[in-house]
Amino acid sequence: MSKTYGGTTVLDRVDLSIRRGTIHALLGGNGSGKSTLIKILAGVVPGDSGEITVDGETHQVSQLTPHLSARLGFRFVHQDVGLIDDLTVAENIALVEGYPTGRAGRVDWRRLNSRAAALLDQFEVVAGPTELVGQLSPAQRTMVAVARALAGAPAGGSLLVLDEPTASLPDHEVDILLDYLRRRVAQGDTIIYVSHRLNEIRAIADDVTVLRDGQKVAGLPVASTDEQGLVELIAGRPVDRLYPERPADASARDVVLSVTGLTAGRLSDVSVTVRRGEIVGVAGLLGAGKSTLLRSIFGAGPEPQGGSVSVCGTSMAGLSTVQRMANGVGYVPEDRARDALMADLPISENLSIAALERHSRGGWLSKRSELDAADNLVADFKVKATGSAQSVGSLSGGNQQKVVLARWLQRLPDVLLLDEPTQGVDVVARADIYGLLDAAAQQGAGIVLASTDHEELAHVCDRVLVLVAGQVVADVSTRDIDATSIVALTYQAVNVS
Numbered sequence: 001m002s003k004t005y006g007g008t009t010v011l012d013r014v015d016l017s018i019r020r021g022t023i024h025a026l027l028g029g030n031g032s033g034k035s036t037l038i039k040i041l042a043g044v045v046p047g048d049s050g051e052i053t054v055d056g057e058t059h060q061v062s063q064l065t066p067h068l069s070a071r072l073g074f075r076f077v078h079q080d081v082g083l084i085d086d087l088t089v090a091e092n093i094a095l096v097e098g099y100p101t102g103r104a105g106r107v108d109w110r111r112l113n114s115r116a117a118a119l120l121d122q123f124e125v126v127a128g129p130t131e132l133v134g135q136l137s138p139a140q141r142t143m144v145a146v147a148r149a150l151a152g153a154p155a156g157g158s159l160l161v162l163d164e165p166t167a168s169l170p171d172h173e174v175d176i177l178l179d180y181l182r183r184r185v186a187q188g189d190t191i192i193y194v195s196h197r198l199n200e201i202r203a204i205a206d207d208v209t210v211l212r213d214g215q216k217v218a219g220l221p222v223a224s225t226d227e228q229g230l231v232e233l234i235a236g237r238p239v240d241r242l243y244p245e246r247p248a249d250a251s252a253r254d255v256v257l258s259v260t261g262l263t264a265g266r267l268s269d270v271s272v273t274v275r276r277g278e279i280v281g282v283a284g285l286l287g288a289g290k291s292t293l294l295r296s297i298f299g300a301g302p303e304p305q306g307g308s309v310s311v312c313g314t315s316m317a318g319l320s321t322v323q324r325m326a327n328g329v330g331y332v333p334e335d336r337a338r339d340a341l342m343a344d345l346p347i348s349e350n351l352s353i354a355a356l357e358r359h360s361r362g363g364w365l366s367k368r369s370e371l372d373a374a375d376n377l378v379a380d381f382k383v384k385a386t387g388s389a390q391s392v393g394s395l396s397g398g399n400q401q402k403v404v405l406a407r408w409l410q411r412l413p414d415v416l417l418l419d420e421p422t423q424g425v426d427v428v429a430r431a432d433i434y435g436l437l438d439a440a441a442q443q444g445a446g447i448v449l450a451s452t453d454h455e456e457l458a459h460v461c462d463r464v465l466v467l468v469a470g471q472v473v474a475d476v477s478t479r480d481i482d483a484t485s486i487v488a489l490t491y492q493a494v495n496v497s
Helices: 034-042 066-071 089-097 109-122 138-151 171-186 198-204 227-235 290-298 321-326 347-352 367-380 397-409 427-442 454-460 483-496
Strands: 003-005 008-011 023-028 051-054 057-060 074-077 159-163 190-194 207-212 215-221 255-264 267-275 279-283 306-311 329-332 415-419 446-450 463-468 471-477
Touching: 008 034, 023 034, 023 198, 023 227, 034 066, 034 074, 034 159, 034 190, 066 074, 074 138, 089 109, 089 138, 109 138, 138 159, 138 171, 159 171, 171 190, 171 198, 190 198, 198 227, 207 227, 227 427, 255 290, 255 446, 267 290, 267 306, 267 446, 267 471, 279 290, 279 427, 279 454, 279 483, 290 329, 290 415, 290 446, 321 329, 329 397, 347 367, 347 397, 367 397, 397 427, 415 427, 427 446, 427 454, 446 454, 454 483, 463 483, 471 483
Parallel strands: 023 190, 023 207, 074 159, 159 190, 279 446, 279 463, 329 415, 415 446
Antiparallel strands: 003 008, 051 057, 207 215, 255 267, 255 306, 463 471
16 A cells, blocks of 8 residues: 655555454554554545455455445544544444434434443443533543444454554553453454554554554564564664653752642542652542643642642642743643644644744744744654644644643743643654653653553652542652552552542
8 A cells, every 4th residue: 555645655555464353453653654554444545556455355445435444344443533522422322323213213312322321331431321522531532432433343244443542541441442352353353453552562462564654664473572672663773761760869859839638620638749850640540630630730620629739839829821831830631632732733833822922022923933943842852744834733643742742841841730641652752752751850840740651650750649539549659669559559549449
């Protein structure tokens, strides 16, 4: 398969051979061509050349349509999960499954919601059939999309394509999904599985194909290599160190963030102290309050019912998000596409939106100043783009996240709040992001990092707070624990509570 966009080759004669009844991993860095290949298989983007053969039936990739793809047995969950925010969960599922109707041809809403409830229960999705999808968290949205795709697939004859299905899922939901996929394969289904989580690939996949810069660089059994070998195939070079070394204990440094007895939304009497140069992780299951904590510190969360937040000794009480930014707070939200980026605007405008005062003279915005600053940030943060005039929506996920980080780090914040900063990011971009966070901490920022990746928390952070049902149940140094210990603390605390 080959595909070119405006003179840029994104797929260059890629061959892919999938054995029936197996799980085939598709790996590659952000921008390697994985998503384009999947869109071609789905029939939503026409390939330029090449052909596809399923059970002896051959078609040109330029002729694939969504209808033909579905007839061939393909089922998809894309990175953009394809859910409609203004419809309920049950209605979104019915877009694939169909709307049940009564005798008069009207929608049978009771049967619709009952059918959806059974599906959600099967996959342990924490969402109700009548909830609006737009009100769900990214993890809940992903689980709904996965459940919808699997429900529409014929047992024993589908080719299920999952593009980063676990990117925003906590560990126990990942386990639920992986167990179900194993059962589907045992029933004769075939799966193409795209993930940046190499431990998942090692655990579930039979074979792996690696893409780099639009070309196939390897195709081999997963058992024939190890995780480091996969990393080097993806990067095209040895990656000596994914996690940077953390400096000495920061306990003697000045406090930059003090949260005392905060009660807001699902949070109850939460206290957090972060010192200059310290990276503090926040662990917890879905619904524990991690995102609520970060949004509340930034002034974008539910109205506080008690407690206080101060930054560098200044109370944040009554201050807006803009005023908190002026006091040195930055915030990278969990869902960058929905809450952080203006996809249709260029990189330069996505960067300058947090620093307009630097590019304004007498009330007029200097485009030259904006573009020069953006070009420097693109280079400094290793954003893979044709230039700062490129639309941010056309970037890969890892490069979009670097733009969001650059937006805030250019302000040299005293406090940086990060919600799942490496979600859906490849191993090379992840190493770059960790390096950026380490550099920001060494320059004096206090960082709060909420994540469902326990390895990330154990290696990147100095301390980890464990939240359960909106309360802090543990505050531990990562010098004393590892990822397994964080998982144990989280689940033990849940069982005790």
